[in-house]
Amino acid sequence: MERRQFLTNVGISTVTSATLVSCQSKNNSTVTANSLPEIKWRMVTSWPKSLDTIFGSVQGFCDRLKQMSGDKFQITPYAAGEIVPGLEVLDTVQNGTVECGHTASYYYIGKNSALAFATGLPFGFTAGQQNAWWYYGGGLEAMRKVYSDFNIINFPAGNTGAQMGGWFKKELKSLADLKGLKMRIPGLGGEVMAKMGVNVQVLPGGELFLALDRGAIDAAEWVGPYDDEKLGLNKAAQYYYYPGWWEAGPSLEVLINKSAWEKLPLEYQTMVEAAAKEANILMLANYDFLNQQSLKTLLAGGTKLMAFPEDILTEAKKVSFSIYEDNSQKNPAFNEIYRSWLEFRTGILQWNKINEFSFTNFLTKTIKN
Numbered sequence: 001m002e003r004r005q006f007l008t009n010v011g012i013s014t015v016t017s018a019t020l021v022s023c024q025s026k027n028n029s030t031v032t033a034n035s036l037p038e039i040k041w042r043m044v045t046s047w048p049k050s051l052d053t054i055f056g057s058v059q060g061f062c063d064r065l066k067q068m069s070g071d072k073f074q075i076t077p078y079a080a081g082e083i084v085p086g087l088e089v090l091d092t093v094q095n096g097t098v099e100c101g102h103t104a105s106y107y108y109i110g111k112n113s114a115l116a117f118a119t120g121l122p123f124g125f126t127a128g129q130q131n132a133w134w135y136y137g138g139g140l141e142a143m144r145k146v147y148s149d150f151n152i153i154n155f156p157a158g159n160t161g162a163q164m165g166g167w168f169k170k171e172l173k174s175l176a177d178l179k180g181l182k183m184r185i186p187g188l189g190g191e192v193m194a195k196m197g198v199n200v201q202v203l204p205g206g207e208l209f210l211a212l213d214r215g216a217i218d219a220a221e222w223v224g225p226y227d228d229e230k231l232g233l234n235k236a237a238q239y240y241y242y243p244g245w246w247e248a249g250p251s252l253e254v255l256i257n258k259s260a261w262e263k264l265p266l267e268y269q270t271m272v273e274a275a276a277k278e279a280n281i282l283m284l285a286n287y288d289f290l291n292q293q294s295l296k297t298l299l300a301g302g303t304k305l306m307a308f309p310e311d312i313l314t315e316a317k318k319v320s321f322s323i324y325e326d327n328s329q330k331n332p333a334f335n336e337i338y339r340s341w342l343e344f345r346t347g348i349l350q351w352n353k354i355n356e357f358s359f360t361n362f363l364t365k366t367i368k369n
Contacts, residue, residue: 189246
């Protein structure tokens with residue numbers, strides 16, 4: 001059975017079970033699926049519509065809810081800038097201007113540094129490890145506690161997989177070449193780069209090409225080959241670095257205003273959970289499928305693929321964990337999550353070193369570049 005058909009069957013099965021559960025209204029009469037209310041929401045996002053991976057996944061999430069509810073629960077997604085700028089999604093959902101949004105939590109670490117965990121930390125989890133942490137390692141419970149302060153409930157709803165290290169106008173030969181460099185990089189990865197001498201900028205995806213092309217910035221990271229080519233970053237810079245050590249498996253989320261969430265019938269809440277999990281799986285699969293093809297196209301077009309110099313990776317890891325310890329001392333919420341996150345990280349790295357990494361390392365030795 002094909003993966004998409006399998007997921008469709010799982011989603012329909014889950015929601016069918018939910019809608020068959022009757023509930024009681026105030027006068028104790030039975031409420032059936034046919035009597036569920038028609039609901040229309042708006043969803044703001046941090047993404048341009050040109051990215052059919054991320055924004056396309058958001059649209060897919062909304063389409064699934066519409067399908068599963070028999071057209072009764074409809075969410076209309078809006079690209080960054082259509083209602084609010086791409087970096088104001090959390091605020092807009094929090095204050096109830098719209099009911100929900102789709103974004104990356106690390107855009108908002110200025111509000112609470114613990115929000116970084118929901119996207120991913122530098123030298124943190126791969127996509128598989130991140131999902132293990134979310135669903136079984138206490139991650140979802142921990143992040144919902146943080147989001148509750150913003151009147152928001154969150155759902156993991158996408159993962160890009162391990163990202164690239166970004167586009168640079170000049171070659172990096174050592175750590176010293178980062179000094180004074182103007183680079184677009186958000187989240188704690190940006191804080192790490194700043195500690196290493198980079199002039200950090202935070203810009204939404206739709207603004208990256210012009211900023212890089214016109215020299216407002218010297219480097220920019222986004223996701224990977226497919227999206228980066230869509231944004232035209234390869235036309236603005238020549239050197240393409242890897243790995244994206246700050247985003248080994250970053251999660252994206254659906255954020256829902258808690259007051260709006262609590263007004264939803266249980267059946268609709270169940271649909272949201274099912275559709276979010278489906279989006280989480282399909283986005284990752286889509287990126288892994290598309291990026292391998294786009295990288296070949298970029299290289300054929302003159303892109304120079306480069307590995308980060310070893311001294312940059314070594315220093316970046318050192319600075320990253322220093323920042324984590326510093327945040328732990330300043331922010332009790334960060335410290336609480338970090339201690340359990342660190343324990344989970346140690347255990348899953350030990351396991352993956354035996355099962356997955358050893359296998360991958362063997363395979364990569366047998367392929368030709």
